[in-house]
Amino acid sequence: MTDGEDYDAVVAAVRERVDPDGRERRELxxxxxxxxxxxxxxxxxxxxxxxVVQVGxxxxxxxxxxxxxxxxxxxxxxxxxxxxxxxxxxxxxxxVLPEGRKEYAEHPYVTGEFEGYTVDLVxxxxxxxxxxxxxxxxxxxxxxxxxxxxxxxxLAAEMRLFKQFLKGIGAYGSxxxxxxxxxxxxxxxxxxxxxxxxxxxxxxxxxxxxxxxPEDHGRRSFDDxxxxxxxxDPERNVAAVVTESNVAxxxxxxxxxxxxPDVEYFFPEEPxxxxxxxxxxxxxxxxTTVLAVRFDAPxxxxxxxxPQLQRSLDGLVRGLAxxxxxxxxxxxxxxxxxxxxxxxxxxxxxxxERHVGPPVHVAEHAAGFFxxxxxxxxxxxxxxxxxxxxxxxxxxxSAEQFVRERLLDVGLGAHVQTALEQGYxxxxxxxxxxxxxxxxxxxxxxxxxxx
Amino acid sequence: MTDGEDYDAVVAAVRERVDPDGRERRELxxxxxxxxxxxxxxxxxxxxxxxVVQVGxxxxxxxxxxxxxxxxxxxxxxxxxxxxxxxxxxxxxxxVLPEGRKEYAEHPYVTGEFEGYTVDLVxxxxxxxxxxxxxxxxxxxxxxxxxxxxxxxxLAAEMRLFKQFLKGIGAYGSxxxxxxxxxxxxxxxxxxxxxxxxxxxxxxxxxxxxxxxPEDHGRRSFDDxxxxxxxxDPERNVAAVVTESNVAxxxxxxxxxxxxPDVEYFFPEEPxxxxxxxxxxxxxxxxTTVLAVRFDAPxxxxxxxxPQLQRSLDGLVRGLAxxxxxxxxxxxxxxxxxxxxxxxxxxxxxxxERHVGPPVHVAEHAAGFFxxxxxxxxxxxxxxxxxxxxxxxxxxxSAEQFVRERLLDVGLGAHVQTALEQGYxxxxxxxxxxxxxxxxxxxxxxxxxxx
Numbered sequence: 001m002t003d004g005e006d007y008d009a010v011v012a013a014v015r016e017r018v019d020p021d022g023r024e025r026r027e028l029x030x031x032x033x034x035x036x037x038x039x040x041x042x043x044x045x046x047x048x049x050x051x052v053v054q055v056g057x058x059x060x061x062x063x064x065x066x067x068x069x070x071x072x073x074x075x076x077x078x079x080x081x082x083x084x085x086x087x088x089x090x091x092x093x094x095x096v097l098p099e100g101r102k103e104y105a106e107h108p109y110v111t112g113e114f115e116g117y118t119v120d121l122v123x124x125x126x127x128x129x130x131x132x133x134x135x136x137x138x139x140x141x142x143x144x145x146x147x148x149x150x151x152x153x154x155l156a157a158e159m160r161l162f163k164q165f166l167k168g169i170g171a172y173g174s175x176x177x178x179x180x181x182x183x184x185x186x187x188x189x190x191x192x193x194x195x196x197x198x199x200x201x202x203x204x205x206x207x208x209x210x211x212x213x214p215e216d217h218g219r220r221s222f223d224d225x226x227x228x229x230x231x232x233d234p235e236r237n238v239a240a241v242v243t244e245s246n247v248a249x250x251x252x253x254x255x256x257x258x259x260x261p262d263v264e265y266f267f268p269e270e271p272x273x274x275x276x277x278x279x280x281x282x283x284x285x286x287x288t289t290v291l292a293v294r295f296d297a298p299x300x301x302x303x304x305x306x307p308q309l310q311r312s313l314d315g316l317v318r319g320l321a322x323x324x325x326x327x328x329x330x331x332x333x334x335x336x337x338x339x340x341x342x343x344x345x346x347x348x349x350x351x352x353e354r355h356v357g358p359p360v361h362v363a364e365h366a367a368g369f370f371x372x373x374x375x376x377x378x379x380x381x382x383x384x385x386x387x388x389x390x391x392x393x394x395x396x397x398s399a400e401q402f403v404r405e406r407l408l409d410v411g412l413g414a415h416v417q418t419a420l421e422q423g424y425x426x427x428x429x430x431x432x433x434x435x436x437x438x439x440x441x442x443x444x445x446x447x448x449x450x451x
Numbered sequence: 452m453t454d455g456e457d458y459d460a461v462v463a464a465v466r467e468r469v470d471p472d473g474r475e476r477r478e479l480x481x482x483x484x485x486x487x488x489x490x491x492x493x494x495x496x497x498x499x500x501x502x503v504v505q506v507g508x509x510x511x512x513x514x515x516x517x518x519x520x521x522x523x524x525x526x527x528x529x530x531x532x533x534x535x536x537x538x539x540x541x542x543x544x545x546x547v548l549p550e551g552r553k554e555y556a557e558h559p560y561v562t563g564e565f566e567g568y569t570v571d572l573v574x575x576x577x578x579x580x581x582x583x584x585x586x587x588x589x590x591x592x593x594x595x596x597x598x599x600x601x602x603x604x605x606l607a608a609e610m611r612l613f614k615q616f617l618k619g620i621g622a623y624g625s626x627x628x629x630x631x632x633x634x635x636x637x638x639x640x641x642x643x644x645x646x647x648x649x650x651x652x653x654x655x656x657x658x659x660x661x662x663x664x665p666e667d668h669g670r671r672s673f674d675d676x677x678x679x680x681x682x683x684d685p686e687r688n689v690a691a692v693v694t695e696s697n698v699a700x701x702x703x704x705x706x707x708x709x710x711x712p713d714v715e716y717f718f719p720e721e722p723x724x725x726x727x728x729x730x731x732x733x734x735x736x737x738x739t740t741v742l743a744v745r746f747d748a749p750x751x752x753x754x755x756x757x758p759q760l761q762r763s764l765d766g767l768v769r770g771l772a773x774x775x776x777x778x779x780x781x782x783x784x785x786x787x788x789x790x791x792x793x794x795x796x797x798x799x800x801x802x803x804e805r806h807v808g809p810p811v812h813v814a815e816h817a818a819g820f821f822x823x824x825x826x827x828x829x830x831x832x833x834x835x836x837x838x839x840x841x842x843x844x845x846x847x848x849s850a851e852q853f854v855r856e857r858l859l860d861v862g863l864g865a866h867v868q869t870a871l872e873q874g875y876x877x878x879x880x881x882x883x884x885x886x887x888x889x890x891x892x893x894x895x896x897x898x899x900x901x902x
Contacts, residue, residue, distance in 0.1 A: 204814070205814065206812055207812050208812055208837070225837065244836055244837035245834045245835065245836060245837055247812075247837065248810070248811035248812065248834045248837040248838070249811075249834055251811050251812055252811050252817075252821075252834065255814070255818070285802065286801055286802055286803050286842075287801035287802035287803070287848065288801040288803070289801075328801070328803070328805055328842070329805075329842070345800060345801050345804070345805075346797050346800075348799075349796060349797075350737055350738035350739040350740075350779070350796050351736065351737055351738035351739075352737050352738070352739070352779070353796070354779055354780075354796075359699070360699035360700075360702050360703050360902075361657055361658050361659055361698075361699065361702055363655070363656065363706070366703075367706070370703075370902075379898070379899070379900055380900050380901075380902075381902060382900035382901060382902055383696045383699045383700055383703065383902045384696065385695055385696060386659070386676065386695035386696055386698065386699040387699070388902070391737075391779070391780070397738065447830070448830070449830060449831050449833035450831075450833060451811075451821075451831075451832060451833055451834045451839070
């Protein structure tokens with residue numbers, strides 16, 4: 001990063017790149033109009049009434065230039081039963097996006113390409129208030145209305161800056177891999193604090209847990225590091241998915257940026273992927289033991305896959321710790337293959353382990369312990385600090401043995417369990433360098449970790 | 452041990468061996484009389500009055516057969532100043548035991564061989580009560596009087612049984628290596644419970660802390676696992692030196708013996724010393740790393756040497772733990788050489804260590820941490836659970852390196868420190884088997900630990 005670039009100059013340069021120009025706006029408007037018409041025609045063929053609303057950042061002029069996502073919601077009467085809602089919704093979706101495919105959130109919806117844009121066509125209920133929703137998506141039009149009523153061009157530009165900043169630091173997106181700031185949350189924060197700069201200044205000084213309630217109507221408490229009560233629903237924390245680390249990440253980069261503004265925070269360089277040789281060098285330098293479990297990635301959408309992988313990685317790390325091995329750091333990555341990558345600072349244990357029994361004075365319990373071990377191969381029982389202690393044979397003496405013999409016994413995500421039961425490969429130390437072929441960028445970030 | 456020997460038969464067999472016969476008694480009485488005469492003659496040459504009292508188990512008929520220790524105390528007037536007490540005391544000691552040598556407790560005294568017995572000739576003050584003592588040894592004659600007034604032949608026999616039992620299980624002796632039950636304490640317990648068997652039955656059911664106060668005059672509390680208020684001094688715990696483990700040891704063996712009486716508890720077989728080959732086999736089987744620090748033993752009496760060695764061993768174990776190595780077990784032994792013997796279950800660490808910094812939101816502290824590491828070779832800072840974390844280079848990556856480079860920095864006994872500064876040898880793994888030459892019996896007990 002270069003030193004001392006002036007805040008205004010940096011922001012101007014970023015706006016050059018993130019503010020959509022007139023042509024992009026006009027093109028988008030035309031495409032949205034065409035989608036709306038097609039949807040309304042399809043609705044005319046249905047036995048119920050429905051309306052069409054555009055939502056999301058492209059509806060509010062808060063998208064960053066080059067984003068090609070359009071969200072169109074079709075709102076049905078709230079007394080329509082679920083089966084019909086789904087059936088009519090898919091009918092409209094298929095009519096608007098004949099090349100599209102079904103996806104599943106709470107309801108099925110249709111997603112597809114349309115004139116170069118990625119369009120989601122989502123059925124929902126037209127409820128009277130966000131607190132009456134029958135399905136999570138029913139809330140979205142209220143979010144859209146709330147923000148649209150409070151936005152002007154200047155504020156929209158500030159929101160674009162903040163969103164691009166979050167993208168640059170890797171904290172944008174409420175998907176379950178990132179667990180960062182959603183677009184709606186980002187916009188609410190800028191609305192609350194008044195500008196991009198004020199938002200960063202506020203975040204830099206946060207002391208989590210941070211609680212914001214723009215409409216001052218919250219009526220329950222949340223156990224999250226960041227709480228932003230939904231202006232359209234007093235029972236909901238818009239920031240529920242945001243991790244403590246992503247809050248900290250925003251705080252860290254807000255401070256750094258305000259101290260020394262730089263365009264690079266918004267558009268960071270991608271790290272150069274490591275090759276196998278570079279991975280081996282890192283492992284040599286660190287002197288750790290690496291174990292990588294490689295298996296066929298379960299066929300799941302990312303929002304299901306990554307929580308499963310993370311849960312499985314946590315289970316493996318806990319299992320290794322319970323077997324007295326010590327994990328320095330761990331990560332999980334996926335493309336066609338999935339990988340649980342574990343780096344150990346203690347990967348070997350001797351053949352015996354210390355096992356502490358009850359205090360000798362707890363007569364019955366102590367006698368049971370003594371009888372259990374007195375006539376075995378264990379060393380002892382002997383007495384240490386008034387307790388029986390034995391040194392008994394250890395079942396697993398290396399982390400590699402643990403992974404080869406016990407992996408399926410640890411807490412794993414259900415789909416990961418199934419995939420591992422089909423077989424997996426364990427890459428140890430230098431052999432793990434082969435992961436560079438598919439995960440060179442991930443390994444680069446792993447071995448050069450930034451906040 | 453053989454099964455099912457009957458309690459009475461076992462006790463009878465033990466009494467055969469521990470009750471002194473008439474000849475031993477008569478011989479002892481003759482020797483004591485001769486000592487007394489010699490002491491009284493020496494006192495006649497002094498410018499002060501003094502009397503001679505025999506104390507200890509040979510004075511009370513509670514010694515076990517074959518014990519050859521006689522304690523003779525010379526009591527001086529309480530207004531005699533310390534220098535004269537010491538001078539006169541030594542004069543008497545040297546007259547009685549011309550071949551004897553000076554030893555130092557609170558005062559100097561003379562110890563020596565006399566007609567086949569080991570005699571301590573100790574000067575003290577003839578105070579009015581044990582609570583008026585000017586020196587710890589002044590108390591001893593009161594202990595003797597208290598017990599002598601309450602003993603008969605049967606009770607003395609019960610005391611001999613209990614003492615021999617304590618010897619057999621390795622818990623006899625208030626010296627600072629054993630930290631077990633003194634003769635006086637053993638006798639008080641039997642006096643309190645009424646018999647050897649009742650003492651074991653009571654001990655088997657103890658729930659430490661155990662508090663006994665035979666004269667019901669205790670007026671302070673103690674933080675010891677076993678408290679026996681001295682019948683001659685309400686401020687003193689006779690069992691202060693007894694460790695939790697020795698209390699537990701007595702409880703363990705009391706239960707075992709009562710369940711299955713056997714002479715062997717009183718006269719256990721000595722373990723066969725291990726040779727170097729057997730030590731290597733043990734280390735192979737256990738798969739641990741052994742480090743032994745060998746050095747010239749400081750020239751100290753055992754009651755000073757063993758606390759120093761133990762403190763040094765504790766310091767080394769704590770130092771290793773603070774450097775992230777894990778000690779499975781450790782021991783210290785001495786003859787001409789002293790040894791700190793440490794067996795590790797984690798003896799190696801990678802080149803990097805995880806170092807957790809402050810939460811990112813603690814702005815000033817966090818910024819200091821970030822600035823400290825951001826421009827170094829350390830990996831990170833990155834963010835984990837909302838905190839800055841780095842992986843930095845580790846100073847010491849093996850326990851052997853620690854012992855070679857840092858041993859003198861750990862908490863050591865002062866005399867051990869001085870001895871180690873003169874030089875020490877580090878024996879690693881198989882090389883430590885060479886210790887079998889001098890410490891074969893200790894190694895045998897180490898690798899076949901009993902309660």
